[in-house]
Amino acid sequence: MPKLIRQDGFRQIIKVSNLLENENPTTAAKTTGLGIIELASVFENIRPDIVVTIADRYETMSAAIAASFMNIPLAHVQGGEVTGNIDEKVRHAVSKLADVHFVATAAARNRLISMGETPETIWHTGCPSIDLAIQVKNNTSMHFDYESCRSILPASQYLVVMQHPVTTENGFTKNQFCSLLSAIEALNVPTFWFTPNADYGAAQIFKEIQRYSEKSKNPKIHFLRNLYPEAFLRLIKHCACLVGNSSTGIREASLLGIPVVNIGSRQDGRERSYNVLDIDFDPDAIIDAVESQLNHGPYESSFLYGDGNAGIQIADLLARMKLSVNKQITY
Amino acid sequence: MPKLIRQDGFRQIIKVSNLLENENPTTAAKTTGLGIIELASVFENIRPDIVVTIADRYETMSAAIAASFMNIPLAHVQGGEVTGNIDEKVRHAVSKLADVHFVATAAARNRLISMGETPETIWHTGCPSIDLAIQVKNNTSMHFDYESCRSILPASQYLVVMQHPVTTENGFTKNQFCSLLSAIEALNVPTFWFTPNADYGAAQIFKEIQRYSEKSKNPKIHFLRNLYPEAFLRLIKHCACLVGNSSTGIREASLLGIPVVNIGSRQDGRERSYNVLDIDFDPDAIIDAVESQLNHGPYESSFLYGDGNAGIQIADLLARMKLSVNKQITY
Amino acid sequence: MPKLIRQDGFRQIIKVSNLLENENPTTAAKTTGLGIIELASVFENIRPDIVVTIADRYETMSAAIAASFMNIPLAHVQGGEVTGNIDEKVRHAVSKLADVHFVATAAARNRLISMGETPETIWHTGCPSIDLAIQVKNNTSMHFDYESCRSILPASQYLVVMQHPVTTENGFTKNQFCSLLSAIEALNVPTFWFTPNADYGAAQIFKEIQRYSEKSKNPKIHFLRNLYPEAFLRLIKHCACLVGNSSTGIREASLLGIPVVNIGSRQDGRERSYNVLDIDFDPDAIIDAVESQLNHGPYESSFLYGDGNAGIQIADLLARMKLSVNKQITY
């Protein structure tokens, strides 16, 4: 990742070590605490004018607390959205610590205003994750990056699966994975399946993937760990249907017009476009939904989460705005 | 303090070491981070049904993050109030992490509802700090605890000063202290002056107190560090006027009917009763305000912050309520 | 692992989270520091009569520092041996913090005496790792645990490879792995190859293993991650030759009489028996040495590192000895 950051022109990159092994609720808390200790050292050394943090994860919270206790103005990207889980709590808590907000949707802006944030501190810039998606969408001259997909030729029609564990449904993680797997097997379409992020429960999914890989070696299912963002988006852009519970289905896929089958509660509450079909963790329902989406084919692009200028707008606003660490709820 | 907690009947008391020396914004952040690491260990060992945290300080945030990341239901006391400073940010952020709220005032309850908290999770119990104040107020048979005031006889009329540094006005801490000190000297009334809490800036005040003590040894000003809660409240109950920027002036003093001169921005936004006179850090204004309050004398008791049953109500509700860690903003 | 500890009869098991992801020299230091913070909490809660720590790894140092600063008697197992690397430094530093020593060999005892440790605090008990090896050696009625070797039938003759990265030779890790791999391929004997422990450099080896596995899938080389201790020792007991730089070649293999080819500097300085052939990371030298050991066949058992009663002796001594935290160098 430092390589990608460097490609974007950043020169002073500081690595922070705060991620504890064996992800579980206790290590999640300690990772957050250690992140504060580490980031406080970094902030003391580089004395930033502002700290920018995004979304709703451990490190978001660590950065938000270190900055706000150290009287450094805090900007938060992707606030005001709704989901479930610990993400929901962290996102809104970070909004209450932040001095300036860059939101993805008009509804998110209204929600922050309802929460008591000062309207003048909330900027509806769209989501920066859409910026690259639009470049990938428009740049028709560039070819699909076969190499970065591990030299596996995608079939004329293929699925992409992205399923993360739901931390508050930890007892169901294995069942959910197995339901989805049996549906995908039954569909019998070439599939790129991404292994989950480091959330609590991911270890169970990895274990199931390994067990499955050793046993069946279904040649139609390719498990992938990570792709570079552009390669990843090209894989999404050309897929026939995106299946699972990733926010990619809600955000980037709506812009790319990709049919999405969103399963379970993880994206509950998040605004979505017409391309998303919501269902439960039931194999038959999954099969029906995917087949329905395959029949439908691509959707119109939706600009719900942005028009591709979020990054530039945010950078421009940060450069010009007057920064302050004093805030008070508006009511 | 363990002694007081044991007197209240608690048997399993675990001490946590997280407070770093040399309070400043960086150590404040690190103290919070270390507190998360330490409390996560404690929570893992004792597996609490619920974690209860109060107000808006470092350790409040540490407890809130450890509990919420560990999927332990979190109850927050004193949410929904308004002040300024980092306290304001921390208090509302903790509310967004909390699963249940015990608030001091009706306005605080309404504010949490506006912020998107589910009304059924918000209980207007009053503030537990009022509980002991009412006992002190009513129990006329108990005599003033001279001993715990270091055997110094209070004069027939005396002031109490409680002034904390304002973390976002750190450059003014010394001036603010000196303004207040010159006003108190000019008033020439016996005064009990409490040294500040461990917030950033306290070291400056301690230094000024020491310099002043070594130089002038004004026999009318007695600096005190800490009293046991009951002795403290008795000292407040009998004082002619409480001066400074402590929340005691807003909460306990309103119940006890004590005239209060509240100086500066620290309590901005907090609901207050008629007993509070708000002014700036100007020596003349302080003198005028204190004299005006001395002329006025005691006020009627206000029950704005509770009627003395908060602790019992909270305990009772905690024992009976159904606990959950799933929450979502109401809009 | 908690399961194994529980099988041994321990009832109060406390898990500690201190291992940071992305092993490198910086995270190694931080893992040690966090381990001290975590173990200090544990020691404060359970107030142990003594802390027992073993060998020379991060957690050894963490336990030693927490115990010694907290005035808890510290017993160290496997002190007084010689290797290279950070292990060498950590081992002797821990000896200087320890109040009582349980050593594996007579030479280790003499070395600790030379280092200034009080002779009465040094007990030559042998190494506990030998205890299980002797049980595995003698228990001829039990059959090889095929199942725990992932159902892969060992050939009539097979090798075991255990190669760890050498932290101070980090630049050579990949080359060393490749030299060894080319030698093993050339030997063309069925081989169980264990992936390395979490030392700095392990990630490079994992990467090479993965690359190799994806490319060639040599059916004669089986990569294994971990086996239960008894299954592991049975696999060693029946192997024709143990190759690499693991201490298993020095300790357990000498007791089991297994021919060992020890490569490189990692075990430099450690006492060894006749079963060990020392060579450098040169493919031809490795091939020659393994062939020579295959021709030689099993060796006589050596009791250099213990006679199988270390654990019982240590437990018995700990139960009876007078504990103290006062020590002074003898000269």
Add this chain to the structure above:
Amino acid sequence: MPKLIRQDGFRQIIKVSNLLENENPTTAAKTTGLGIIELASVFENIRPDIVVTIADRYETMSAAIAASFMNIPLAHVQGGEVTGNIDEKVRHAVSKLADVHFVATAAARNRLISMGETPETIWHTGCPSIDLAIQVKNNTSMHFDYESCRSILPASQYLVVMQHPVTTENGFTKNQFCSLLSAIEALNVPTFWFTPNADYGAAQIFKEIQRYSEKSKNPKIHFLRNLYPEAFLRLIKHCACLVGNSSTGIREASLLGIPVVNIGSRQDGRERSYNVLDIDFDPDAIIDAVESQLNHGPYESSFLYGDGNAGIQIADLLARMKLSVNKQITY
């Protein structure tokens, strides 16, 4: 202190926050652990060629562990000496982690050689603490810095008391202080008494000092917290007798020829010159010893701990030497 460091010409000064409040054995361990985490961040940022650490305290250990795990050459000053307590353990453990040693005495060098350190890595430079003492001793034209002694005129004859708590004799700290205090009162000579360092037990001494100050206000005893090093050494240089258990009595006082009464076990084992009279914590013995030293008067200077060039020699050697992190015990 940053001011003093800056005066010495250092430009890049990084502050580290690791000291936990409420010193006790548990916080001592955690302070050490947090120090490792903090110093590892610093070392990663500035990539030092070598880390130099001194003596035997928490931060010595933190620096030693961070450097050695990070493969940064470690130099240790004041190794090879003997005392008691945790200091004794820490000092020798740090020696086993260090790659190069700058020792104060010939005996210390021999001891490190006996401990198995390579002779070529041990340099007998003398102790840097003596360097400033010699400047103070020789510079007769400079006058005693009355101002920095808080404007209190020293009498023609005065004592200096420096007594630290002994961590392994924690139960006796108060008694030891009281014995010493009653002896000093009986002696009835003007006395400058330094408050102790932050070791475990210091809080008890502070409490006793406060109690005594509030009660008796003996005008002959002045409690001092800290002086700048030069002012401190001038105060020592002119004192009639140094009393207590500080290493200053062993080191700087021997060079300055000051009579010393060393009480109790804290300096047991440390080499000393003729100026030191060793006794126990008995008021009568203390009185007799001080009177005997007052009768004797100043001693000849001893150069046991150095001849005033330690700092320059160490700097010169560090600049020229070949650095390595590979070491192995010599036997």
